[in-house]
Amino acid sequence: MNKPENRVDKIVSELLRGRxxxxxxxxxxxxxxxxxxxxxxxARQGPQRMNPxxxxxxxxxxxxxxxxxxxxxxxxxxxxxxxxxxxxxxGLVGRAMEPAAATPRRRGGEPVNPIRGRWVDVAALAxxxxxxxxxxxxxxxxxxxxxxxxxxTAVSSICSHLPCELWWNRGNxxxxxxxxxxxFTADGKSTDPTYPLPALNVVHVRVTDTGxxxxxxxx
Amino acid sequence: MTIDRPPDAVGPAGSGDVLQLPIEARATDxxxxxxxxxxxxxxxxxxxxxxxxxxxxxxxxxAIPRLRQGxxxxxxxxxxxxxxxxxxxxxxxxxxxxxxxxxxxDLALAVPQVAPSEERADTVQRxxxxxxxxxxxVLELRFLHGYSLKEVAAEMxxxxxxxxxxxxxxxxxxxxxxxSE
Numbered sequence: 001m002n003k004p005e006n007r008v009d010k011i012v013s014e015l016l017r018g019r020x021x022x023x024x025x026x027x028x029x030x031x032x033x034x035x036x037x038x039x040x041x042x043a044r045q046g047p048q049r050m051n052p053x054x055x056x057x058x059x060x061x062x063x064x065x066x067x068x069x070x071x072x073x074x075x076x077x078x079x080x081x082x083x084x085x086x087x088x089x090x091g092l093v094g095r096a097m098e099p100a101a102a103t104p105r106r107r108g109g110e111p112v113n114p115i116r117g118r119w120v121d122v123a124a125l126a127x128x129x130x131x132x133x134x135x136x137x138x139x140x141x142x143x144x145x146x147x148x149x150x151x152x153t154a155v156s157s158i159c160s161h162l163p164c165e166l167w168w169n170r171g172n173x174x175x176x177x178x179x180x181x182x183x184f185t186a187d188g189k190s191t192d193p194t195y196p197l198p199a200l201n202v203v204h205v206r207v208t209d210t211g212x213x214x215x216x217x218x219x
Numbered sequence: 220m221t222i223d224r225p226p227d228a229v230g231p232a233g234s235g236d237v238l239q240l241p242i243e244a245r246a247t248d249x250x251x252x253x254x255x256x257x258x259x260x261x262x263x264x265x266x267x268x269x270x271x272x273x274x275x276x277x278x279x280x281x282a283i284p285r286l287r288q289g290x291x292x293x294x295x296x297x298x299x300x301x302x303x304x305x306x307x308x309x310x311x312x313x314x315x316x317x318x319x320x321x322x323x324x325d326l327a328l329a330v331p332q333v334a335p336s337e338e339r340a341d342t343v344q345r346x347x348x349x350x351x352x353x354x355x356x357v358l359e360l361r362f363l364h365g366y367s368l369k370e371v372a373a374e375m376x377x378x379x380x381x382x383x384x385x386x387x388x389x390x391x392x393x394x395x396x397x398x399s400e
Contacts, residue, residue, distance in 0.1 A: 004387055005383040005384045005387040006383065008386070008387045008390065009368065009383050009386060009387075015266050015267055016365065018267055019269070020267055020269045021266070021270055021314055029394070030391075032390075032391065033391045033393075033394055034315065035264075035311065036390050036393045036394040037266070037362070037390055038266035038267075039263065039264060039266065040266075040343060040358060040363070041266035041267075042262055042263045042264065043363065044362055044364075044365060045266075048258065048268075049258070049259070050254070050258045050272075051268070051272070054275075055255075058251065058275070058276060061279065062247045062250060062251070062279060062283065063247055178280055178283065179281065
């Protein structure tokens, strides 16, 4: 089974059955053979149009994405994503949409500690609805607030993989990333165990005696 | 007296008022039309629906900021195909471990000027025309007619093992054929 002709035929057979492309090792020529096989199979199937269900899904994704979910490099760095932000300049995010398998896992969840941080009044406790995320900004720090009784927690509003602004999906009670299929719970943990993303950064938050909610942000 | 109103507020349509259509809805329609072409372009390269859908979605989500600007379809297409090439590059790099230097073909493609079906049929015929008779035959039977290895072997008076080897050699040869699109 390790012979190249067997490896390539296995991939070809799966493609002919309509399955995904899968890697099974091999040299550069073998890889070139696989990409050519994919093109020939596509040619056999003729011109393809989107499946209506997929088109509908795409339409929904386009319409539900928040208007401002792309950050400047500076804002991304402030929120603790310096490495990922390097890919943002020029408007295009880097190529890989999924975390590389070889990349060491980062647990995430680090607190956002601006060097010249200051507490910024962002909301009244009474305005927060239990269990519902509320997007706020404290200078250059973006956060989602979550209230549980008299306690308020906050996580960064920026995805822990691609530096895109998350949005609160009220129906599923999760934070969704508009840039790739990733969601996070209110405590910042990735919802998909098969998609191992680090947890969202934690944002410092406090409730004052007068019932105001303050976030540690920037001037 | 002047009444302050947020710039995005749309008042009731009365005489002299201009009723503005929501720009997002119009941009979405244009984008979906263009994404159909992108989908066909990607499918023609990955050969399966699941990967084509994933990649098309990636292109769409990456391109949202541009789509929201209400740009004309021609400008959107250029941007979408630039994004599609980037996404395809990432796909091959992740799945097959190919470097960008090896991806010269997909990354160097211009925005297609013809319908995907014409582009594809023409390109495939040009590739096959460059191959030896045996190689062309095995690829035609296996990929264009969907024969099993056993059926190809019977058709070519050969064995399944020999056809497998010939299939790999034919694909390698086809990969080396330079075609301009």
